[in-house]
Amino acid sequence: QLVLTQSPSASASLGASVKLTCTLSSGHSRYAIAWHQQQPEKGPRYLMKLDSDGSHNRGDGIPDRFSGSISGAERYLTISSLQSEDEGDYYCQTWGTDIVVFGGGTKLTVL
Amino acid sequence: QVQLVESGGGVVQPGRSLRLSCAASGFTFSSYGMHWVRQAPGKGLEWVASIWSDGSNKYYADSVKGRFTISRDNSKNTVYVQMNSLRAEDTAVYYCARAPQSCSGGTCYSDYWGQGALVTVSS
Numbered sequence: 193q194l195v196l197t198q199s200p201s202a203s204a205s206l207g208a209s210v211k212l213t214c215t216l217s218s219g220h221s222r223y224a225i226a227w228h229q230q231q232p233e234k235g236p237r238y239l240m241k242l243d244s245d246g247s248h249n250r251g252d253g254i255p256d257r258f259s260g261s262i263s264g265a266e267r268y269l270t271i272s273s274l275q276s277e278d279e280g281d282y283y284c285q286t287w288g289t290d291i292v293v294f295g296g297g298t299k300l301t302v303l
Numbered sequence: 304q305v306q307l308v309e310s311g312g313g314v315v316q317p318g319r320s321l322r323l324s325c326a327a328s329g330f331t332f333s334s335y336g337m338h339w340v341r342q343a344p345g346k347g348l349e350w351v352a353s354i355w356s357d358g359s360n361k362y363y364a365d366s367v368k369g370r371f372t373i374s375r376d377n378s379k380n381t382v383y384v385q386m387n388s389l390r391a392e393d394t395a396v397y398y399c400a401r402a403p404q405s406c407s408g409g410t411c412y413s414d415y416w417g418q419g420a421l422v423t424v425s426s
Contacts, residue, residue, distance in 0.1 A: 226412035228348075235398055235418045236340075236348065251414060283348050287410045290362045292338065292350035 194220055196284050196295035203301040209272040212298050214284035221265035223286045227258075230297075231280040239282075242267050274302050305329040305415045307399050312420030320387045323420055325399030326380060333357070333377040336402035338413055339384045341395035349395075352384060353402070353410045362410050367393075389424045396421050 195217040204210035216223055227239040238251040240260050248260035261268045271278055279302045284295040311323040325337070339351040352373040353362045361373050372385040382399055397420050400413035 224412075226414075228413070228416075230348075236400075236413075236416045238412075238414045238416065241403075241412060241414075281347075285348075285412050287412055289409045291364075292340075292353060292362075292410045292412075294340075294348040294350060297347040 193217060194223070194286065194288050194291060194293050196225070196286055196293055198282075198284060198295040198298045200296070201299045201301070203303055204274055205303045206274055206276065208274050209270060210274060210300065212269045212271075212282050212300070214267040214269070214295050216265040216267065216286065218265075220286075223288075225267045226285045227260065227269045228283045228285060229278075229280055230283065231277065234280075236283065239269070242269075271300075276302055278302055305401065307401065307415060307417035309397060309399055309417045309420035312397065312422050314423045314425060315389055316426050317390060317424055319389055320385070321389060321422060322383055322385045323397055323399075323422070325382045325417055327382070327399075327401070328380065330401070332380040334404055336406060336411060337373075337375060337382040338400045338402060338410075339371075339373060339382075340398045340400055340413070340416075341393075342398070342419075343392075343395045346395075351397070354382065386422070389422075391424050394422060394424045 197215040222244045224243045228236045230236045240250045242248045242260035281297045306328045338353045354373045370388045375382040399417045401415040402411040403414045
């Protein structure tokens with residue numbers, strides 16, 4: 193079964209960096225994912241697609257403070273030079289032949 | 304620029320029906336697959352349904368299969384979701400989202416999102 197697992201919460205200080213993790217279920221370690229950001233009271237915004245070779249393509253207007261990387265079944269989103277507007281929920285998404293799956297989301301607090 | 308605008312949300316009684324629309328602009332609608340994704344109050348994102356660019360293939364989450372129908376009218380640049388036999392647990396903000404043009408076959412991820420339409424199922 194295709195499942196994405198995310199930690200419920202994370203926090204980091206203004207100006208620092210944070211690395212969020214999304215873990216693919218067993219047998220699905222070669223799947224690509226996408227990362228999305230949802231600021232409070234707003235709709236989601238696409239950040240990037242992260243392929244199984246570690247390459248990533250940011251969405252329109254997404255600053256290069258946002259980057260992606262992988263290790264085995266783990267998919268990472270690193271946000272550097274944290275700003276107050278980076279606070280919100282972050283979701284990973286993957287897809288199969290006839291299904292789309294979202295992780296449970298990570299709530300990021302900027303201290 | 305890409306714009307997706309949902310409409311048709313509201314309050315509906317359990318067991319009744321509702322149809323949501325999503326009007327697209329800023330891109331060649333007929334070349335892109337589309338999704339519906341929902342978010343219950345205080346919860347995370349849940350995929351609902353997807354449709355190919357030409358409408359020939361449709362996919363549904365198990366939670367809505369047999370009750371919801373996704374469709375599109377490429378002449379009107381609009382994607383729909385017909386929701387029948389609504390339940391309290393269908394209460395959510397419903398987002399339409401675009402799939403990238405690079406996707407071919409099956410489902411895909413989302414690269415643009417609308418602002419959402421709230422559906423409340425309550426007696």
